Amino acid sequence: MSHETFELLEQLRRARTRAAMATLVRTHGTTPRKEGTTMFVGEDGGVFGSVTIGGCVDARVMEHAGEVVAEATPRLLDLQLGDEEAWEIGLTCGGTVDVFLEPVTDSLLELYETARNAWQSGRSVALAAIIAGDGLGSRLLIDANGVVSGIAPKAVVELLARDVPRLLRSSTGSSTIALEGSEVYIELLRPPVTLVIFGAGAVSIPLVDFANALGLKTVVVDGRPQFANRERFANAGELRVGIVSEIAAELAMGPATPVVLTAHDYKIDVPVLKRVLASEVPYVGLLGSRKRGAAILQMLREEGVAEEQLARVRVPVGLDIGGETAAEIALSIASEIVAVMHGRNGSPLSARAVTAAVLQPS
DSSP states (O other): OOHHHHHHHHHHHHHTOOEEEEEEEEEESSOOOOTTOEEEEETTSOEESSOOSOHHHHHHHHHHHHHHHHHTOOEEEEEEEOHHHHHHTTOSSOEEEEEEEEEOOHHHHHHHHHHHHHHHTTOOEEEEEEEEETTTTOEEEEETTOOEESOOOHHHHHHHHHHHHHHHHHOOSOEEEEETTEEEEEEEEOOOOEEEEEOOSTTHHHHHHHHHHTTOEEEEEESOTTTSSTTTOTTOSEEEESOHHHHHHHSOOOTTOOEEEOOOOHHHHHHHHHHHTTTTOSOEEEOSOHHHHHHHHHHHHHTTOOHHHHTTEESSOSOOSOOOSHHHHHHHHHHHHHHHHTTOOOOOHHHHHHHHHHHSOO
């Protein structure tokens, strides 16, 4: 799902043009790379915007779109592709793709509008569609707590309420789930992750670079223009210079905003941590020793911050990889952020594989 998809749906709402929405929901026999890609076809066969699945698939979708709009009935298209056609849409060799084609209705527009509002406010949600079987065409919205909005067979609702919160925490893309009587396509919508770094010291420079490589947006905050500048942070998404505690109060921080404090100044750390811990940020890292961290936490405790909130502060920050240089420390911090965002503890994969092998029955 892209900004363009939301924008095209808004255009359709304003134009009140009848159209069909086509979503690539599954590939077979080849490496999937584009599940979730969407296109819109008007009742006259015209394609809206530049969001398309791929020329060869687009042409076949357009053949069916008019019927879907006229009949107001969704359908699942099973399309066979040759090697050249598969390559055209980014797959490694020939195979089969499934495309779900549905009419753009007022209820669908409202559902996506609700999803967009949640996404823009920093909350993760999922959209689900029953693409085959009982409840064909039903659309649902599921939040991170497993609350399901929409009407569908009971078994589907129970499945989504149980599994979607886990998928939002750990999965990286869309998926199709089969259960007795139905097939359900689930699209995960997570807000862009933005790493906020308070402090423009030496560790923050490579930390920004690692964050960029991981696809995170970055914001660097410091009160010293001689440190927080484009000469030092050429790759930072945003630089904020000023009174750090005031900037912290202005920033929108939520479940998609990990935070790291590298200022090493209690006059900054205490008020910023107080603000950060009052939010739903998923990660709070504080650069410094265990002793220094204990002193900072005691100051916050004396200011009334609850113990369960103080327990969220990771100090010393980062995974234990023996890092000593600024780049090594930044790598340990970036690695811990990735682990936390994926619901993992950062333990070696080799140890995990051994554990799995021991638990597997012979």
